[in-house]
Amino acid sequence: MIKDITIGQYFPGKSVIHRLDPRMKLLLTTLYIVMLFVADGFLGLAAGFIFLLFAFFISRIPLTLMIKSIKPIIPIMIFTGILNILFIDTGTVLFEWWAVKITTGGLKTSAFMIIRIICLICGTSLLTYTTSPIMLTDAIERVLSPLKKIKLPVHELAMMMTIALRFIPTLIEETDKIMSAQKARGADFETGSLINRAKALVPVLIPLFVSAFRRAEELALAMECRCYHGGEGRTRMKQLSLGVNDYAALGITVAFLVLVIVVNIFTVI
């Protein structure tokens, strides 16, 4: 149940997408998001969607994983869809009753929004599926490094992010374990009123916090024992470098972005 959360869940592989420089992947994902927001018609969105399918296909991520990543945002999608249907009253009226008015414009916009959300989530999930969290924070650190000039502790922020990401699976596992242990003692998390269920979480949360603090202390001690003293003068084991693949991927993405802009201009005319 709790293990189904896919945030930051890396799906190991050796595809071209997996091997791209993480900085480039960050940039490409940004461009892709821009692409989705620049598109103001179904045609532009279709271009973005094709780009996604293309990237998804060469990454060899199983379709079930992608569907799994959409699942948690279904409520948001339904909410946006309904809001758009109800509050946009352009186009021809299809149905009217009391204050509810459904129009072709509303339906169109809500379909457009839902597709856009799906594309957004799938695209960004593709980034986290194909990039290990360590690589990702590494890339973020490198991308943000110019901000060191204005005294922003970039390295420390990246280290905090790495540690946080690194401990998500550990904490999830721990939660699972503690829940199992309390279930074995007859705790019940699935039935009862909302208040009772919230109360039932106390025997899980307290041990979880205690162990999180214990882990933090142990980790800090271990880091200090290995002479960790911040980012100054630190070298890396894996140097990031941009290769032919990266530039090719950038080229293709920019081409798609241009395509979307061109499509926009033509549909306006």
Next chain:
Amino acid sequence: MSVIKTENISYIYSDGTPFRKVAVDNVNIEINEGELVGVIGHTGSGKSTLIQHFNGLLKPSEGKVFIDSEELWADKSRLKAIRCKVGLVFQYPEYQLFEETVYKDIAFGPKNMGLDDAEIDKRIRDTARLVGISEEMLGKSPFELSGGQKRRVAIAGVMAMEPKVLILDEPTAGLDPKGRNQILSLIKEYHEEKGNTVLLVSHSMEDVAKVATKILVMNSGRLFCYDTPDEVFRRAKELEEIGLAVPQITRVFNRLKAEGISVPDNVYTVDRAEEVLLSMLKQGGEADD
């Protein structure tokens, strides 16, 4: 009468992803009431996964589990009752302590069973005595105790539910020899006093040899054997092949036998070895042939 029975159970982790792993592979087993079973296997041999099937924490990917001839997962609403019948103490159980006082923490399980206060109080005092927790300790915060004490409190928390079957997953892990012996002897005492079925998971043959009446050996997800200690330790060669060693003292005796000295081959604790050697010395000469 078997209290735990499994029919061809298998359990697969993360099916359909590259992390797919068969943790339990087609296991058939019948455990009779009143046994003290030592469950042995390498790290990752599936022993921890297997025992979580016995109280319905894990649902087998295939196969069926019966507790007291009742099929698990046939009726989900019965799971809670089953979990009270089959008490499971996890690895490092001290990490599950959460209450303000030791007393309240031990009360957590019995309270969930819906017992009345007088009965709960009686059970707490009973188990506290059994595991060696003093009256004064009952009022303390569990977080103030030492590692070994915490462990005993956590075990008491499950024992107080008076389960028909008590399963302990590596109860001696991370303890010093003194703490290990304390835990082992309290398990033995509990078994003798209550006559309940106890499953003791461990990777230490020495620990298991000290207390078990039956031994269950797991090897890479499969059931390797389930038999009396005599029968299991007789297969010393096979056990070594799967990376498990028979107790040191048994190895010594096996060597003695290989050297042509006639010694019994059911020696797997130091106490028993002492007994055997002393009687041989008294009779004299027997060891010479």
